[in-house]
Amino acid sequence: MLKKISASLIAILIIFSLSASTYTKAYECNKEGEILNKEFTVxxxxxxxxxxxxxxxPVAPGSGNKKPRVSSGTAGIATKKAEHVVNLEAAMILKDLLVQKNYKVIMTRETADVNISNAERAEIANNANADITIRIHCDSINDSGKTGATILVPAKNSQYTKNIYCESNKYAEILKxxxxxxNIKVNGVFERNDITGFNWSRVPVVILEMGFMSNYNEDRMLSDPKYQKLLMECVSESIDKYREEFLKN
Structure with missing residues (x-):
């Protein structure tokens, strides 16, 4: 009789053990799925x-130092196209690429006819609790031979940006x-403590200066939809890689 009870008890324990194991695996699977489906905001x-x-x-919260709310930007030496136009063209390509991948995308503007200051742009990202902010720009310098992309990040030692430096720089290095x-030339990743849009930001942020509109050939490239798409595909791919690192943590 005792042998029968022991055998029955063992069988029950085995079944319970298998059942618990199956439940645990199912929970882990569901948990992983939840993580993978977490909304990621750009x-x-x-x-x-x-x-x-x-x-x-104010260039930063509480600062007495002031800068223009927003400048008009530069223009192409070859195309004569305004920088704000090229920036928006590229940004809309990036938006489409990210939406196709089911990212949540917040745009600070989708037209030229706006008046949104640099601090207000940062607040748009803050209010959206963005996981990463990508600021799209073009460069210009009094040296027609200068070419290549440049990536700017908040300064690690600034009181305003020390909390967002690490994640911003992590994405910047992936993008670089x-x-x-x-095969896109990158001049480097540089810290800046004087950029209003950085100092007001509470979320990771980078500026991609796509190239120099002061260089004749690069200016033409920056207005080429194929080159714009190549650049934005790099930005999009880098967001994918950054998100993978983000989810690990």
């Missing part, structure tokens, strides 16, 4: 706008490598 800020606003705004792997 804020895209096409730099500048149709008309600049020279009125001053992705661009280089696609």
């Amino acid at each position: 804020c895209i800020d096409p730099g500048h706008q149709g008309k600049g606003d020279p009125k001053g705004e 490598k992705t661009l280089q792997n696609n």
